[in-house]
Amino acid sequence: MATGLLGIEGLDRAEIESYLQRAKTFQSHGGNTFKKLDTLRGKMLVNLFFENSTRTRTSFEIAAKRLGADTISIASSGSSVSKGESLVDTLNTLAAMRPHAIVMRHAASGAPHFLARHLETPIINAGDGMHEHPTQALLDALTILDHKPALEGLRVAIIGDIAHSRVARSNIHLLSKFGAQTVLCGPASMLPPDLAKLAPGVVLTHDIREAIDGADVIMMLRVQLERQHETPFPPGDYFRFYGLRPEHLTLTRPDTIVMHPGPINRGREISSEVADSQRSVILNQVENGVAIRMAVLEKVMGAQPA
Amino acid sequence: MSRICIKNGRVMDPATGHDTVADILVADGKIAAIGANLDATGAEVFDATNTIVAPGFIDMHVHLREPGMEHSETIESGGRAAAAGGFTSVCCMPNTSPVNDSGVVTTYIIERARRLSPVNVYPIGAITKGSLGEELAAIGAMKQAGIVAISDDGRPVMNARVMRRAMETAKAFGIPVINHCEDLNLSAGGDMHEGFESVRMGLRGIPACSEDVMVARDILLAEVTGAQYHVAHISARHSVAMVRYAKARGLNVTTEVCPHHFTLADSDILPFDSNYKMKPPLRSCFDVEAVTEGLADGAIEVIATDHAPHPGSEKMQEFERCPFGITGLETAIGLSLEQLVHKGRVSLMRMVEMFTVNPDRVLRLGKGRLTVGGAADITIFDTDRAWTFDINKSLSKSRNSPFHGREFRGGQVASMVNGQFVWRLS
Numbered sequence: 001m002a003t004g005l006l007g008i009e010g011l012d013r014a015e016i017e018s019y020l021q022r023a024k025t026f027q028s029h030g031g032n033t034f035k036k037l038d039t040l041r042g043k044m045l046v047n048l049f050f051e052n053s054t055r056t057r058t059s060f061e062i063a064a065k066r067l068g069a070d071t072i073s074i075a076s077s078g079s080s081v082s083k084g085e086s087l088v089d090t091l092n093t094l095a096a097m098r099p100h101a102i103v104m105r106h107a108a109s110g111a112p113h114f115l116a117r118h119l120e121t122p123i124i125n126a127g128d129g130m131h132e133h134p135t136q137a138l139l140d141a142l143t144i145l146d147h148k149p150a151l152e153g154l155r156v157a158i159i160g161d162i163a164h165s166r167v168a169r170s171n172i173h174l175l176s177k178f179g180a181q182t183v184l185c186g187p188a189s190m191l192p193p194d195l196a197k198l199a200p201g202v203v204l205t206h207d208i209r210e211a212i213d214g215a216d217v218i219m220m221l222r223v224q225l226e227r228q229h230e231t232p233f234p235p236g237d238y239f240r241f242y243g244l245r246p247e248h249l250t251l252t253r254p255d256t257i258v259m260h261p262g263p264i265n266r267g268r269e270i271s272s273e274v275a276d277s278q279r280s281v282i283l284n285q286v287e288n289g290v291a292i293r294m295a296v297l298e299k300v301m302g303a304q305p306a
Numbered sequence: 307m308s309r310i311c312i313k314n315g316r317v318m319d320p321a322t323g324h325d326t327v328a329d330i331l332v333a334d335g336k337i338a339a340i341g342a343n344l345d346a347t348g349a350e351v352f353d354a355t356n357t358i359v360a361p362g363f364i365d366m367h368v369h370l371r372e373p374g375m376e377h378s379e380t381i382e383s384g385g386r387a388a389a390a391g392g393f394t395s396v397c398c399m400p401n402t403s404p405v406n407d408s409g410v411v412t413t414y415i416i417e418r419a420r421r422l423s424p425v426n427v428y429p430i431g432a433i434t435k436g437s438l439g440e441e442l443a444a445i446g447a448m449k450q451a452g453i454v455a456i457s458d459d460g461r462p463v464m465n466a467r468v469m470r471r472a473m474e475t476a477k478a479f480g481i482p483v484i485n486h487c488e489d490l491n492l493s494a495g496g497d498m499h500e501g502f503e504s505v506r507m508g509l510r511g512i513p514a515c516s517e518d519v520m521v522a523r524d525i526l527l528a529e530v531t532g533a534q535y536h537v538a539h540i541s542a543r544h545s546v547a548m549v550r551y552a553k554a555r556g557l558n559v560t561t562e563v564c565p566h567h568f569t570l571a572d573s574d575i576l577p578f579d580s581n582y583k584m585k586p587p588l589r590s591c592f593d594v595e596a597v598t599e600g601l602a603d604g605a606i607e608v609i610a611t612d613h614a615p616h617p618g619s620e621k622m623q624e625f626e627r628c629p630f631g632i633t634g635l636e637t638a639i640g641l642s643l644e645q646l647v648h649k650g651r652v653s654l655m656r657m658v659e660m661f662t663v664n665p666d667r668v669l670r671l672g673k674g675r676l677t678v679g680g681a682a683d684i685t686i687f688d689t690d691r692a693w694t695f696d697i698n699k700s701l702s703k704s705r706n707s708p709f710h711g712r713e714f715r716g717g718q719v720a721s722m723v724n725g726q727f728v729w730r731l732s
Contacts, residue, residue, distance in 0.1 A: 086619070086622065086623060087623065089620050090621075107626035108625065108626045108627060109578070109626065114578045114580075114625065118622075128508070129626070131509075132508070163505075192511075194501055194502040194504075194505040194506075197502050197505075198505065234477075
């Protein structure tokens with residue numbers, strides 16, 4: 001089995017640090033005219049997205065191109081998946097064309113893990129169901145480190161639909177490995193009690209004020225309407241009890257940052273004022289996404305002979 | 307006619323408590339004699355030294371997939387797998403295509419089995435038409451055709467009123483009602499046991515309470531109707547406690563457990579490997595302990611496999627898209643010895659009881675005993691031989707087992723049905 005990147009849970013602190021260190025060197029290009037590197041020249045990346053995505057897919061493509069790799073992006077609607085082909089067959093078909101890595105997003109938790117057991121080509125998980133989204137957690141960590149000296153000792157509030165969130169799971173694992181405290185907050189139906197056992201330093205609350213009290217970082221999550229099966233929390237009540245609004249920011253320290261993995265739903269989980277405020281680092285996250293994905297692609301594909 | 311003398315085995319019959327080293331002489335398909343140093347003149351001798359010779363094992367919960375799903379299993383292949391697992395009788399669930407909800411389908415299964423299966427096959431009929439949970443199936447006609455129980459296995463009867471009527475009807479026809487206990491509203495969308503592991507893997511949970519609430523409902527209905535009621539594949543600790551309670555109240559309530567449920571917990575799942583996906587799901591270690599305790603103290607009296615073959619094309623998928631179920635016929639004895647006998651949780655005699663006379667007491671097949679003059683259905687197994695389960699050598703048509711490569715201590719040696727060896731260890 002080739003080494004790709006399937007999740008944060010299985011990484012140790014040193015591996016995460018090496019991704020972050022490397023990504024920092026790619027960050028400095030931001031804002032300037034970007035000079036294309038040839039680190040991955042002659043290498044081929046396949047972007048395979050079985051779920052809709054704007055930022056992650058574009059971000060991986062830009063990262064690959066900046067490193068000089070050739071990329072092909074495939075969406076499930078335009079592929080043989082819509083003709084009833086099984087996931088294993090689709091992946092085997094693509095792997096037979098000898099790409100150096102496959103970036104994959106899939107609605108089923110564990111789909112890339114399952115495939116990695118049957119495939120030689122390294123797989124980079126761009127989000128699997130409700131399970132993990134490792135590059136998102138890495139870029140979130142990079143963004144936090146742009147504003148805070150270290151992750152250790154931070155109090156990070158993650159607010160929203162935790163149960164259905166792969167972003168939350170990956171972030172919880174990463175933050176815990178670095179000794180940050182994570183406060184998870186959401187309505188009961190989106191906050192199973194077993195989350196508290198996911199990693200050391202995780203606490204749960206249903207009260208947003210308690211969650212943001214003393215927080216260094218507030219991460220807002222989108223309500224995953226597409227993953228709710230039944231009896232959802234009433235949408236009106238949601239914004240009232242779990243939407244981040246300007247009055248909440250007055251309860252926090254002036255250096256508390258607000259993050260969101262996107263796409264944001266203004267007026268649902270976050271008010272426009274907060275999303276556009278000075279505290280919001282949402283666009284920094286997007287920008288850092290490219291740097292992180294460059295670091296990941298370089299590591300995964302660089303190890304593969306061209 | 308052929309005569310076979312099974313020499314020098316430890317003959318164990320839980321129905322009588324018989325446990326001595328003895329010979330069994332089989333003639334004309336029947337047990338002719340049981341005793342020490344029987345005259346084997348003219349008989350084929352089977353040396354059973356250092357093995358256990360027991361009544362033929364009964365698996366009261368299997369899926370043979372015929373009619374309609376012959377790419378997964380057939381009555382013939384499932385029967386061969388059963389024989390290779392040390393079983394001489396199996397009861398097949400009605401969730402075929404078409405569903406066994408009429409005397410015609412029951413007769414078809416019985417006729418096919420008579421011609422093709424090396425082991426005895428007893429069909430279980432559906433509770434409701436098409437197992438849709440609405441109208442009662444042709445229970446009387448199926449009973450006349452040969453069903454031994456009714457069950458909508460895999461599709462629990464959600465409507466309590468329908469269940470009540472089913473119990474009343476089954477009681478009148480003298481057969482038990484077997485229910486797959488799962489409240490479908492509580493378990494909707496679930497792929498594995500709800501708990502820490504499901505949260506960790508980002509998979510939807512099937513809570514233990516989805517089993518418990520239906521066990522509770524059914525026990526209350528069994529009391530109201532006076533029906534004989536059997537909980538299929540029990541897995542949750544509160545369900546075990548409620549069955550224990552029902553027994554204490556004197557109700558005719560029984561239950562079975564599958565070897566995988568007393569062997570594996572949710573924390574043993576190889577992440578996202580569909581060979582660990584079944585219903586009920588592998589539950590917490592507390593539930594594993596509770597079902598084991600239930601086996602030891604008598605709350606649970608039957609071991610059944612819920613052998614559920616699925617072809618690789620269906621199991622080689624994303625975890626949440628795979629069908630539920632694993633095969634189990636060929637690993638049942640090995641797992642029972644490993645988890646129950648070798649660990650000192652139940653005696654060897656008690657283990658044999660749970661495969662023989664106990665399922666017979668539930669279903670009244672007239673099997674599960676060593677009776678002189680009775681049909682020679684005999685299971686021979688050993689308790690110390692080291693062997694490894696190789697799924698690629700399985701006689702089932704399907705390969706979906708989490709136990710491939712598992713090393714066992716003791717297992718099946720030979721299976722005899724009506725005086726003929728239908729499988730022997732090679």
